[in-house]
Amino acid sequence: MSAGILTPPAVKTPGDYIENVLQTVKAKNPAEPEFHQAVQEVLESLRLVLAKHPEYQSARILERIVEPERVLMFRVPWFDDQGNIQVNRGFRIEMNSAIGPYKGGLRFHPSVNLGILKFLAFEQVFKNSLTTLAMGGGKGGSDFDPKGKSDNEVMRFCQSFMTELWRHIGADTDVPAGDIGVGGREIGFLFGQYKRLANKFTGVLTGKGMAWGGSLIRPEATGYGCVYFASEMLKSRKDSLEGKLCLVSGSGNVSQYTIEKLLDFGAKPVTISDSNGVIYDPDGINRERLAWVMELKNERRGRIREYAERFKNAIFMPTDVKLDHNPLWNIKADCAFPSATQNEITAKDATNLVKNGVKLVAEGANMPSTLEATKLFLDAGILYGPAKAANAGGVATSGLEMAQNSTRLTWTREEVDDRLHKIMIAIHKSCFETAEKYGTPGNLVNGANIAGFLKVANAMLDQGLV
Ligand code: NDP
Numbered sequence: 064m065s066a067g068i069l070t071p072p073a074v075k076t077p078g079d080y081i082e083n084v085l086q087t088v089k090a091k092n093p094a095e096p097e098f099h100q101a102v103q104e105v106l107e108s109l110r111l112v113l114a115k116h117p118e119y120q121s122a123r124i125l126e127r128i129v130e131p132e133r134v135l136m137f138r139v140p141w142f143d144d145q146g147n148i149q150v151n152r153g154f155r156i157e158m159n160s161a162i163g164p165y166k167g168g169l170r171f172h173p174s175v176n177l178g179i180l181k182f183l184a185f186e187q188v189f190k191n192s193l194t195t196l197a198m199g200g201g202k203g204g205s206d207f208d209p210k211g212k213s214d215n216e217v218m219r220f221c222q223s224f225m226t227e228l229w230r231h232i233g234a235d236t237d238v239p240a241g242d243i244g245v246g247g248r249e250i251g252f253l254f255g256q257y258k259r260l261a262n263k264f265t266g267v268l269t270g271k272g273m274a275w276g277g278s279l280i281r282p283e284a285t286g287y288g289c290v291y292f293a294s295e296m297l298k299s300r301k302d303s304l305e306g307k308l309c310l311v312s313g314s315g316n317v318s319q320y321t322i323e324k325l326l327d328f329g330a331k332p333v334t335i336s337d338s339n340g341v342i343y344d345p346d347g348i349n350r351e352r353l354a355w356v357m358e359l360k361n362e363r364r365g366r367i368r369e370y371a372e373r374f375k376n377a378i379f380m381p382t383d384v385k386l387d388h389n390p391l392w393n394i395k396a397d398c399a400f401p402s403a404t405q406n407e408i409t410a411k412d413a414t415n416l417v418k419n420g421v422k423l424v425a426e427g428a429n430m431p432s433t434l435e436a437t438k439l440f441l442d443a444g445i446l447y448g449p450a451k452a453a454n455a456g457g458v459a460t461s462g463l464e465m466a467q468n469s470t471r472l473t474w475t476r477e478e479v480d481d482r483l484h485k486i487m488i489a490i491h492k493s494c495f496e497t498a499e500k501y502g503t504p505g506n507l508v509n510g511a512n513i514a515g516f517l518k519v520a521n522a523m524l525d526q527g528l529v
Contacts (some may be wrong), residue, residue: 077113077120081106084125095178097405100434101185102129108512111501122528124520131184132165133157136177137227139205141219143212153224155203157237158184161522164235165201166191166458168242171249173208179405180204183242183429187458189515190451193490196462201237203228209244210364221252229257234265234468240461241270243404246316246361247282266468269461278464280479281457285427286320287480288456288487289400289448293425294328295491296446296507302422304328308396311348312336312389313403314360314367317427317454321400322353334391336403337367340381341391344374388412395419402427410435417443426450441506452494452511459486 088102106125113120135155143149154177157165167187170180180202188200205224209217232239241250250270257267264276271277280287290304297303307330311318314335322332331347335356344352352374359365371379380390392399392412399421401407407428408416413436416424424440425448426432432440440447460483467473474482494510503509 077110080113080120080125081110084129087126088129092178092181095181097182097430098178098185100406101182101430104430104434104437104508105185105189105512105516108509109516111503111509112513112516115501118524119520122524124523127523128159128188128516128519129185131156131158131181132160134177134181135203135228135231139207139220139224139227141216141223143216149220151205151207151220151224153203153205153227154180155228155231155237155239156180156184156201157231158200158202159188159519160199161519161526162192163197163199164233165237166198166240166461167200167202168204168240168458169245169249169253170202170204170242171207171209171244172204173206175204175206182405186429186451188519189512190455191458191462192515192518193452193493193511194455194459194462194486195489196459196486198458198462201239202242203239204242204245207244209249214248217249218252221249222256225253225256226260229260232257232267234267234465238266238461238465239268240458241316243315246270247272266465269464271464276464276468278460278467278479279474279476280483281460281464282316283320283323284460284483285317285454285457286322286402287324288459288483289317289321289402289425289427289453290324290328291456291484291487292448292453292491293398293400293423293446295488296423296425296448299491299495300446304330304398307331307398307422308333310334310391310394310396310399311427312341312391312401312407312431313428314356315403317402317457318400319353319357319360321402321427322348322356323350325400326350326353330398333396334394335367335370336391338382338403339366340368340379341389342367342370342377342379343391343394344370344377346374346376388415392416393419396421398423398425400425400427401431403431404428405430406433408432408436410439412436413439416440417445421445424448425453427454429454437508441508444505447507449508449511451515452490452507455490456483456487459483 139151184202191198388411393415423446497514498510
């Protein structure tokens with residue numbers, strides 16, 4: 064490691080240094096609370112590292128790692144079906160390329176803004192590092208809402224979005240994928256426009272269709288991976304998912320395949336939700352009911368409340384903004400798999416989960432727990448799998464899709480699933496062992512943050528001041 068070329072740190076103790084960086088992040092990036100939250104969570108874990116490794120402080124790694132390498136922000140004009148002009152805002156955050164090309168999803172949701180995408184890109188850097196594959200971190204998207212839009216409107220939007228983005232991305236530069244609001248349909252439209260503009264058929268996006276460069280298991284990977292991770296967590300306490308009652312939030316890609324894999328492991332998922340409300344099905348969401356949900360969400364693009372009309376014992380609880388908690392997290396269960404969106408588990412929700420005896424929380428969504436909720440889980444000593452480790456299976460399998468594209472080969476379903484499973488076991492082992500090594504056994508938040516950080520920070524030291 065060549066750390067000696069930089070100026071000495073302005074502050075002395077690691078604690079002061081971290082506090083100083085955090086205050087600067089808040090001052091320089093006002094009105095980005097999600098970004099502050101993600102940075103704070105990582106930096107707090109790094110206290111333990113900086114005490115042992117002053118070289119990161121002398122090389123000002125923290126100031127550098129919180130600053131995106133590049134931020135792109137652009138206008139996305141498009142015509143709706145009535146011929147009216149619509150204008151959205153597009154983004155791509157190229158956060159860190161120390162260990163590989165930028166890699167991370169695109170989110171299309173009305174809540175998207177710069178701060179949300181910066182938090183996601185920052186998380187992605189550490190997550191990608193944990194996967195054992197060579198991928199840097201990025202994230203992008205738009206405040207476009209695909210809900211209620213026709214296929215033609217979604218296509219026109221995607222084409223306009225890619226008309227700007229294509230010049231910034233590439234199979235060895237930056238490889239976007241899906242996220243909230245961006246599934247197979249959107250990736251198809253984006254890929255088609257990229258190919259037309261670049262005149263190249265390359266693995267520039269992941270999550271592609273099987274006939275044109277996609278990987279088997281990529282759609283399933285985040286949900287499957289999260290359940291593999293949960294199974295490893297339970298094994299560390301000589302327990303298993305067999306017979307466990309499970310709460311799952313959301314009803315999109317991650318939730319659907321979390322439920323499918325939970326069923327494979329003999330668990331009983333009893334909830335599912337969308338932004339309009341929560342379904343509680345005491346009979347359990349079995350394979351037949353899951354197939355019905357997939358058809359509802361992926362084909363008909365309907366609302367989850369219809370589940371209660373179709374299956375008789377199921378209860379629908381509409382979203383009530385006046386309520387101080389989410390009723391989904393107040394149902395007695397063994398395990399919780401938040402799989403919808405950021406900060407969906409507040410301190411009150413975490414208190415309810417712990418009070419009801421939850422044994423495990425494995426995060427399918429990105430940063431679904433607030434800082435206070437995370438602290439409550441850690442203090443309660445339950446098994447807590449933070450997002451950047453537990454949901455890394457999606458991007459890991461994107462990495463496997465890139466490997467297949469580079470070699471122009473296609474692996475079987477079993478081969479990809481086996482690699483995914485081994486990667487999730489390796490991520491758990493790395494987080495578990497790192498937590499122990501740094502004096503906080505069982506704390507997978509510290510384990511994930513530190514293990515993810517070390518690889519990236521060392522690469523940054525090796526590559527000099529860039
Ligand atoms: P989808 O768009 O497929 O599904 C999102 C689900 O979450 C929908 O049911 C949606 O309901 C619900 N949801 C979204 N926003 C809100 C909100 N503000 N309040 C309540 N419910 C909400 O997205 P994914 O399943 O792909 O992503 C879910 C989470 O997993 C995100 O945090 C994403 O970043 C994370 N993730 C996804 C990966 C992937 O491979 N897809 C990889 C790693 C993490 P509604 O339809 O009503 O909006």
